[in-house]
Amino acid sequence: MDRRKIEEKIFLFLMRISAILIVLSLILILFTIIAKGLPSLNLAMITQTPKGGYYLGKEGGILNAIMGSLFLAGGATILSMLISLPVVIYLNIYAKKNSKLSEFIRFSFDVLWGIPSIVYGAFGFTIMLFFNLRASLLAGIIVVALLILPIMSRTIDEVMRMVPAGLIETSYALGATKLETAFKVVIKQTLPGIITAILIALGRGIGDAASVLFTAGFSDYIPNSLLKPAATLPLAIFFQLLTPIPEVQERAYASAFILTAIILIISIVSRIITNRFSKNLIK
Amino acid sequence: MKFRFLKDKFFKHLMFMCIVFSISIVFLMLFGLFIRSLPILQQKSFSDIFLSGTWHPLRGEFGFAPFIVGTLWVTVVAMVIAIPLCLLTAIYLSEYAHRRVTVFLKPFIDLLAGIPSVVYGIWGVLAVIPLIRDYIAPLFGVRSTGYGILAGGIVLGIMVFPIIIQICVEVFQSVPKELREASLALGATKWQTIKHSVLRKALPGILAAIVLGFSRAFGETMAVLMVVGNVPKIPKSIFDCAYPLPALIANNYGEMLSVPLYDSALMLASLILLLLVLIFNILARLILIRVERSTQ
Incomplete structure (x- = not known):
């Protein structure tokens, strides 16, 4: 050889x-x-909020952080959806294909995507100082929404670019305006992709810690108002790991398991949706 | 009838406003962080901030050198681990692997990208730190707690796998088929074709992927914070502890408002991070746009 x-x-x-x-x-x-x-996981961890002295090894759970993360990521996903959907529709329906403008917009979103979450957190903090706000669920939602905005926009954009031009032209030929085409044809056509994008963004929102460190605060209670501080799962893991007490560190591992399980479930669901619903689309 | 067109016009402008808002975030960030870091920039000289190695917020000394050096060390170690593995895997996935293998591997790489950084951090504490403490450090005759640059580098290296692989695969796939066929027709083996034609053509794209991976590693916070040791001294070997910039920002947010200039120093650290990451990203994305254009 x-x-x-x-x-x-x-x-x-x-x-x-x-x-x-x-x-x-x-x-x-x-x-x-x-x-x-898994061995240190128990029912109390996911059904109870921390009792006094939880971080010293006393009773309780991290329900506050689980709910906090879900509220935070859910709110952020909705907020970011409200901005990114118009962005993507403009890019794909209103802007000229492959124009300098649309190229610049995509480029900007790619660059935004690369900004580290700690910088989003620090930026959120300067905004909060400017408006004299305190750390709260609302501030956390806003910062995480900004963080996932480029992810959501670019993911939906990739799907919308694939919509056949013929389909859009057919809609125009029937007399529909661009807006009607966008909402009645293009969104319907790309719905599985949009849901996948939402789930990816949700996963990022639940998992991110650095951006909420400054902005969402931390609390032992489940937030009952947008202006209250909220605990988040990643930060709960971090704080539990920082304690010198072995039992509490074990709980950090259990919490990491819970977080990983949530992320895995989200990722599997999004995969199922992509596979099942993309079959009915017009190619 | 007219209302429909009015509605169309109205939403067109509304949507454009959303785009303007999104893009203006970058400028708002630069502006906001710059305003907040002005106090320290006005009171300290350039060399006091960037060249000094002493970090004593209570005495008003804010030398960034240990943090900048620490960030570089950790990121470089991560890239040394990630680049060869990712390049080989990307070549394998785009040139050699059967479609079934690619379809099988893709979810793994996607999932790797989706795991939260805190989970990477926990894994680092549970698996990487004991490995370094009990096996790797003794192998080099060093006593180490396990926490340090090497641990941070390993964890970060794994975290940047997905981004480098995904971009490299895209770049390889954009290399025209004719180029490969011409080389094969001249009697070159598949590997020679890849080595001499494909890799040469894909080089700018590979560089862009590496730069993007580098900038991702540069700004990663929580996972690094948990395994790197956080000692504000200039490190001398990869077993030393380091204190990267993002970890500095994340670790001190609580006390920064009670010490004069402290918050300004941390916002300056964020500004430096943002500027560097922006430069890296803009460069890499420009290269990728050019790569994409050259194949169309």
């Missing part, structure tokens, strides 16, 4: 090894979280 064949064999072997390593790293992460988190 000549040398170039051997070289190819060696590199193919290395490629397979790297692909396996990457899959293995994910499996290892999930395995570690399950193996360490």
Whole structure:
């Protein structure tokens, strides 16, 4: 066998090894979280709010953080949807295809996507100082909404770009305005993609910690108003891990398991939706 | 009849306003953080802030050097781990792997991108730190708690896998088929074709992917914060603790309002982070747009 064949064999072997390593790293992460988190998980953790001295090893659970995260991410997803849907419709229906303007808009959203969440958090903090606001669920929702805005917009945009031009032209030919075409044809056509985008954004919103550190605060209670501070699951994990008490650290592992489970469920649901509902679409 | 057209016009402008608002966020961020970091920029000299290694907020000394160096160390270690693995995997996925393998692997990579950074951090504490403390550090004859640059680098390296792989695969797929066929027709093996034609053509795109991965690692906060040790000293080896900029911001938000200039210093740190990430991202995205155009 000549040398170039051997070289190819060696590199193919290395490629397979790297692909396996990457899959293995994910499996290892999930395995570690399950193996360490599941044994310390109990019903009280997901049904109770922290009692006094929870962070010293006393009774209670992290229901406050679970609910806080769901409220926060849910609110942020709705808010960000209200901005990103118009953005994407403008890009795909109103703006000229491949114009300088639409290229610039996509470029800007890609750049926005790259900004780290801690910077969003610090920015949110400057805004709060400016308006003299205190850390609250509302402030957290606004900052997380800004954080997931580029993710949601670009994900929906990718789906809407795939809508066949013929379909849109047919709608125009029937006398529909662009707005009517957008809402009655294009959105219907891209609904599975939009739902997937919402779920991806929701997952990001639930998992992000750095942006809410400054803005949402922390509280032992489930927030009952937008102006109250709210605990979030990632921060609860972080704070539990910081304590020197082993039992509380165990709870951090259990909380990480809960967070991972939520993210896994969201990702599986979005995969099912993509697979099941994309069959009925006009290609 | 007329109302329909009015409605169409009205919503067109409303939608455009949404776009203007979204894009203006970047400028608002730059402006807001700049205003907040003005006090420290006015009272301290450039060298006091960026070249000094002493960090004593209570004495009014804010030297950023340890944090900037720490960020660079952790990010570079992460990239050293991620680049070869990601490049090889991306070549494998786009050139060699059967479609079934690609379809099988894609969810894994997507999921890796979806795992929250706190979970990466917990995994780092549970798996990476003991590994370094008990096996890797003794191997080099170093005593280490496990917390430090290497731990941060490993965790960050895994976190940037998805972004680098996804962009590299896209770039490889945009390389025209004719280029490969020409090389194969000359008698080159598949690997020679990839090495001499595909990789050369894809080089700008690969660089863009690496820059994007670098900037992602640069701004990552929680996972790094949990494993890197957080000691504000300039590190000397990869087993030393470091204190990257994002960790500094996240760790001190509580006390920053009670010490003069402290909040200004942290906002300056955010501004530096934002500026660097913006430069990296703009460069990388411009390259990617050019790559996309050249294949159309």
